[in-house]
Amino acid sequence: MARSAEPTRQRILAAAYVLFRQRGYSRVSMDEIAAATRVTKRTLYNHFQSKDQLLAFVLEAQNELALAAFATFGDKLSGSPAAIIDGLFRDLAVWADRPRWAGSGFTRLVIELADLPGHPARAIARRHKALLETHLGDLLKRAGVREAHRCAREIWLLSEGAISLMLVHGDRAYAAAAADAAKRLLRSSSR
CATH class of the missing domain: 1.10.10.60 (Homeodomain-like)
Structure with missing residues (x-):
């Protein structure tokens, strides 16, 4: 070209x-x-060559932008594990308050392509979510959390659930509930 x-x-x-x-x-x-x-x-x-290829390139570009944004966001997340959790879920609630917010585009797309497990867009979304989870694990590890990457997986699950339920119900309180659950998880893992 x-x-x-x-x-x-x-x-x-x-x-x-x-x-x-x-x-x-x-x-x-x-x-x-x-x-x-x-x-x-x-x-x-x-x-x-195809709509599928176009979608793959769109997602690759969005993945790069999202990872850069999360890295910047991650730079703001520091301090105690509880402070990291508060920042993460507070920002999720702020994100969900934006006009015409529609949740995670990567998650919505994978749901839309659920019957096409080999679609290249699903692999990109899977890699995207895994990188964000790993980044969260690294932040928790720096904050002194034992089994940081296991905890990050569970906290990421809470995050994805909060995003989905905020989208379904239009209720930002799910972010606070997920933050509370994440802090309980961290407290129980430190024993």
């Missing part, structure tokens, strides 16, 4: 991300993505 084609490719990725995020993968057509980007379908297919 020529260097001058890169801005077009980035516009396609940006438009596809917005459409997939707003309406879901299966409800967005390549025609709609081409129209939103103001390119022909031929141009779209010159950049991406």
Whole structure:
């Protein structure tokens, strides 16, 4: 692909991300993505062989942005294990308060593709979630938590559950409940 084609490719990725995020993968057509980007379908297919490939590239780009954001967020998380938990779940509640919040795009996408276990987007989402869990484990380890990575897995489970239930019920109190459960988990693991 020529260097001058890169801005077009980035516009396609940006438009596809917005459409997939707003309406879901299966409800967005390549025609709609081409129209939103103001390119022909031929141009779209010159950049991406299929909608599946486009989705994989969209997720890779979002994965990089999310990991960078989490690393910055992780830099703010320090101090005691309880302070880390409070910061994590407080920020989840703030995130969930944003207008038109729709939960984790990675999780929603995997649910949408549940009947396609070999889909490349599922592998990207799996890697994304595993990296975030590992990063949380590293933060907890630096804070002196024993079995930090085991605890991170359980806390990540609470986080994902809180996100799902906040989306279902529209009730941000699930973040506080998950934080309380995570702190109890950390207290019991320190005995």
